[in-house]
Amino acid sequence: MVSKELPFTQEKIKEIIAEHPTPFHLYDKKGILENARKLKEAFRIVNGFREYFAVKALPNPYIMNILKKEGFGVDCSSLAELILAERTGIVGENIMFSSNDTPAEEFMKAKELGAIINLDDISHIEYLEEVAGLPELVCCRYNPGSLKKGNAIIGNPEEAKYGFTREQLFEGYRVMKDKGVKRFGLHTMVASNELDPGYFVETSRILFELVADLSRELDIRFDFVNLGGGIGIPYRPEQEAVPYEKIAEGVRDAYEANITSNGLHPLNVYLECGRVITGPYGYLVTTVRHLKHIYKDYVGTDASMANLMRPGMYGAYHHITVPGKENEEPTHLYDVTGSLCENNDKFAIDRLLPEISRGDILVIHDTGAHGHAMGFNYNGKLRSAEILLNEDGSFRQIRRAETVEDYFATLDFQGLDEI
Numbered sequence: 001m002v003s004k005e006l007p008f009t010q011e012k013i014k015e016i017i018a019e020h021p022t023p024f025h026l027y028d029k030k031g032i033l034e035n036a037r038k039l040k041e042a043f044r045i046v047n048g049f050r051e052y053f054a055v056k057a058l059p060n061p062y063i064m065n066i067l068k069k070e071g072f073g074v075d076c077s078s079l080a081e082l083i084l085a086e087r088t089g090i091v092g093e094n095i096m097f098s099s100n101d102t103p104a105e106e107f108m109k110a111k112e113l114g115a116i117i118n119l120d121d122i123s124h125i126e127y128l129e130e131v132a133g134l135p136e137l138v139c140c141r142y143n144p145g146s147l148k149k150g151n152a153i154i155g156n157p158e159e160a161k162y163g164f165t166r167e168q169l170f171e172g173y174r175v176m177k178d179k180g181v182k183r184f185g186l187h188t189m190v191a192s193n194e195l196d197p198g199y200f201v202e203t204s205r206i207l208f209e210l211v212a213d214l215s216r217e218l219d220i221r222f223d224f225v226n227l228g229g230g231i232g233i234p235y236r237p238e239q240e241a242v243p244y245e246k247i248a249e250g251v252r253d254a255y256e257a258n259i260t261s262n263g264l265h266p267l268n269v270y271l272e273c274g275r276v277i278t279g280p281y282g283y284l285v286t287t288v289r290h291l292k293h294i295y296k297d298y299v300g301t302d303a304s305m306a307n308l309m310r311p312g313m314y315g316a317y318h319h320i321t322v323p324g325k326e327n328e329e330p331t332h333l334y335d336v337t338g339s340l341c342e343n344n345d346k347f348a349i350d351r352l353l354p355e356i357s358r359g360d361i362l363v364i365h366d367t368g369a370h371g372h373a374m375g376f377n378y379n380g381k382l383r384s385a386e387i388l389l390n391e392d393g394s395f396r397q398i399r400r401a402e403t404v405e406d407y408f409a410t411l412d413f414q415g416l417d418e419i
């Protein structure tokens with residue numbers, strides 16, 4: 001049985017629980033920092049490399065601030081995320097704004113902040129001009145259609161709602177050049193949770209070739225290409241992390257073959273990953289509330305899909321460790337559940353674990369991205385707190401748990417007698 005290590009002891013968990021009742025998400029700052037530095041180090045060989053952290057994965061100002069200090073930008077996709085960046089002190093071209101079906105106020109806010117605006121459709125050129133005016137720098141999102149295979153989560157590019165076709169890119173950049181836009185970027189994102197480094201190298205090659213074609217035909221200059229996010233993480237203990245060096249070396253070679261050797265002006269290379277930046281460094285900590293034995297054996301926890309959607313929504317695997325029982329044989333087959341009135345509210349199905357008792361703590365791994373952020377209030381469930389574990393073992397609550405008052409904040413009981 002392969003296992004996954006925890007970066008904290010059972011004593012530390014108990015210490016945190018004494019102050020903050022379960023469930024909560026715990027984020028390992030040391031792990032986040034080491035990984036951020038590893039990524040930067042690997043990509044030093046790539047011209048003008050920068051990572052724009054996809055805020056939607058873990059929209060918390062403390063986390064964003066940690067990454068800001070490492071020199072990362074942020075990738076935002078909504079008004080709230082833009083304001084989150086602004087209030088964290090991240091503005092200007094440190095923000096990539098990659099939205100779709102975008103409302104006017106979001107373009108206005110992005111323009112006001114001086115963010116890099118990444119357009120999702122050719123019709124948005126005119127729309128952006130109308131509602132906010134065209135900035136000096138504009139990026140377009142490319143949908144390669146049948147040129148590239150997508151993967152399971154995002155699906156085939158031809159079926160995906162995102163981006164411009166190749167023909168629309170030529171038309172769109174031409175129109176923007178005529179309207180006085182000076183600097184250009186090119187973006188694509190066609191995969192999610194992809195573990196094959198070759199996939200990202202291939203994406204970069206497609207973008208560099210396209211930059212060469214666009215630059216030549218339209219006589220414009222590209223500031224950057226943005227390879228999108230989508231680098232996967234090893235959710236399963238037998239999987240391995242994507243070697244950043246493999247991607248970086250392949251991207252550098254593709255750059256040399258298409259940009260340098262064509263005599264094109266140097267351009268920067270960006271990523272906008274979320275999952276791989278914080279995913280492995282988050283843990284949902286939950287307490288076993290009940291054990292139930294019917295046709296199967298169930299472990300009922302004090303967390304639910306409101307805290308972590310991925311298993312229920314995608315059937316995603318999240319490893320579970322029982323602190324204090326790491327060395328016990330996994331002899332019991334359980335479904336690990338939450339308390340929603342939905343039968344897919346399960347963190348694991350048919351999972352072999354050591355024998356579980358009421359009051360045991362379970363640690364659900366890899367919840368640092370698309371975990372808390374996807375939470376919802378169905379069934380009147382409340383979203384949990386988020387705790388940051390510092391390098392020195394101290395910890396700090398970086399988001400409080402929702403209260404019943406939060407749940408009721410949008411309801412109105414005053415008018416009940418009037419109807």
Ligand SMILES: *Cc1c(COP(=O)(O)O)cnc(C)c1O
Nearest residue numbers: 054098229230231272273274275
């Ligand atoms: C979701 C998303 C990302 C981040 O994806 P990860 O899988 O978390 O790396 C980046 N860019 C865009 C446009 C996205 O929609």
